Amino acid sequence: MSLDKLVEKAKKLLKSRRVEPLGSGVYNVVGDHGTYIVVQDYDGKVSCNCPGFVKKGKCSHSTAVLILNRSSRKRRTKRSK
Numbered sequence: 001m002s003l004d005k006l007v008e009k010a011k012k013l014l015k016s017r018r019v020e021p022l023g024s025g026v027y028n029v030v031g032d033h034g035t036y037i038v039v040q041d042y043d044g045k046v047s048c049n050c051p052g053f054v055k056k057g058k059c060s061h062s063t064a065v066l067i068l069n070r071s072s073r074k075r076r077t078k079r080s081k
């Protein structure tokens with residue numbers, strides 16, 4: 001899957017509210033083929049327990065969490081731009 005497709009899918013997950021923060025950098029993501037746990041560590045690195053992430057090191061679920069945190073950070077720093 002290309003990166004663009006991954007981001008597109010991630011945005012869809014966010015839009016349909018399938019990314020649920022459980023606290024402490026842990027997210028419950030309801031994917032098309034199952035529910036997965038995405039964990040984000042202090043460095044902002046994410047990992048997911050879906051087969052796609054285990055194989056390729058990236059997936060729409062972990063990307064969705066990255067997008068979620070990127071946009072919330074943007075909202076907080078209004079002055080930059």
Ligand SMILES: [Zn+2]
Binds near residue numbers: 036048
């Ligand atoms: Zn995943």
